[in-house]
Amino acid sequence: MSAFTVLARPGRHLGLPEAAAIVAPCPHADYARVLARRNTVAVAVTTPDNPTSLLPSADPTGYEHTVVHGGGLGLTGRRLRSLGVRAVLAGSPRGIALAERLADALDLPADPATVLRRCDRGEQASVLAQAQVNVPCTWRTDQLTTALAWWRICTLPAVLLLPAAVEVPAAPVLCRSSGEIAAAWRQMRRTAHIHGGTGHLVLREHLPGRRYSVHSLTRPAPASGGEPVHTVTDVWAHSHTAGGILDRVDLLPRDGMLARALSRYALRALEVLGVRAGPSRCHLLYEPGRGPLLLSAVAAADTSPADQALQAATGIDRLGDALNTVLPSAAGTGHPSVRRHLVRVRLHARRAGTINPDRVAALRALPTVVHDTLMPGALVEPTTSSHSTVGEVVLSHRSGQAIETDYRHIRRLEATGLYILGGSR
Structure with missing residues (x-):
């Protein structure tokens, strides 16, 4: 059996001048519609369904071609090249790792050796701490005995237990004792393995500061040399109920002191995490006395029901701007302001x-x-x-x-x- 399968919609030729591959697309991020609007061939890259996974399958609806990657990176890369693919983006967090590997195979900006920095909370905390960027105290492991040993020596009053992989849809569990960590460990590890393919979890110090999300775009380094260019597009403040449930999310004015401080921190984090191209979202906490702290970063566009209103209010086109960073014929990304x-x-x-x-x-x-x-x-x-x-x-x-x-x-x-x-x- 071939390592990949190609399904093509009838009525279109394969030789169009420009195509973009969206890895693990989801219906919430409708790249196919945006690509059709700019007359660019939309190629969905999916993987064979995992019968144990509770995640929804990748949705190739509306794409010109679907390439099912079965593990042969070279074969899939050659097929994408034959379709005229000139850009690769993750269509969801679960597609980040494969998108980076495929981009590298197509000689596009990527660094597969460090991809965990773009999709793993534990790795993110580690590399940022090494670069002397403030982060919450965090430990990554897949062994309960190691987690309990770390807990005994860290002297923190409480920690959050959560999956290391950012794509795993699991609420963190607040733990204040070894017994509470042990009680939550097995189910959290099972959830992490099913949804993320790895049993690694993180223990992270519990901090009461307010949460924020910082969205950004990265243009690749020019062929003549230099560094990628990171641009913060929008910053949001998260408010929670007394029980910790998300209540509302407010778009912050870009020129405010808080938004500027969060943006500066996020831009430094993007450099350390090695983001080379495309959209990203940093989930931050602001702790008085310590400033911004990274909770997680995702190297994929984070769409929401507010996207149309966001574009009307600020000019930010979440998916269109993401594509503009990686398609050679695209215009530059502006610096919108909140109106x-x-x-x-x-x-x-x-x-x-x-x-x-x-x-x-x-x-x-x-x-x-x-x-x-x-x-x-x-x-x-x-x-x-x-x-x-x-x-x-x-x-x-x-x-x-x-x-x-x-x-x-x-x-x-x-x-x-x-x-x-x-x-x-």
Whole structure:
């Protein structure tokens, strides 16, 4: 059996002048639509389904060609070259490692030997600490005995246990004793192995500072020499409930002191982590007295329901700008500035029920609401973590006060009938 399989949509020739390969594409990052708009052939690179994986399969819908990589890097690289591929991007965090290897095979900017720096929390903390960049105290291991030994000597009051691989969808577990680490270890390691292909976990000191995300784009170093050029595009502040569940995410003005400090730290982190090209997102914590600290970095575009509103407010085109960094014919990436306030509101349900269509209509009538992910009449489960929220509402307006007024109204709707209680799955 061949190491790769190619599936092509009928009606198109293979000899188009420019093509881009998106590795492990997902429907939330619709690169196929963006590539079609610029008359560039879209090639999806997927891998054979792992029957033990709980992750959704890569989605090649809308792509001109699909190359199924079965392990033969040279064969897959030659097939991509024959399709005219001139750029490779990870379509999701799970595609970062393979995208880097394929880019290297096509003589594009990449460094497969250090790819863990772009997709592994433990490796990121290690290399940044070696470069004297502040990070939380972190230990990476796949052995419980080693983790417990580190815990005994680190003298921290509490740590978070979480997968090392950034693509693993698992909520961190707060641990304050060896017994709590041991109790959570087996399930966390199993989840890490299923979703990330590795059983490595990290123990990271628990810090109460506020969270932020910094999005950036990197243009490759010019052929004549030099270094890649990193540009921060947008910075977001995360607010959580008292129970630690994500409440809202606010776009920060680029010229504010906090946004500038977070950006400077992120740009230094990108250099140390060896990002060569494309989009990235740094998830940071700000700790008084220590400043910004990296929690994780992902060398892939992080799309959200707010992307259209983001483009309308700032000119940032999340996927189009990412492609502009790696396609030779693309124009340069600008430096947008915030002209409108933008907030992503997460919705929470206290009990199981259904979404009240009348209250959804009232929510959508609020003047600052520009998008939501609600399905009237749909069943909802109680919100127990940031991964189980009911949905998201995007608010955008020139007036920050108008945003706050509608935010409070949304929370009142949640408290007074947005969810019809008593439904169950």
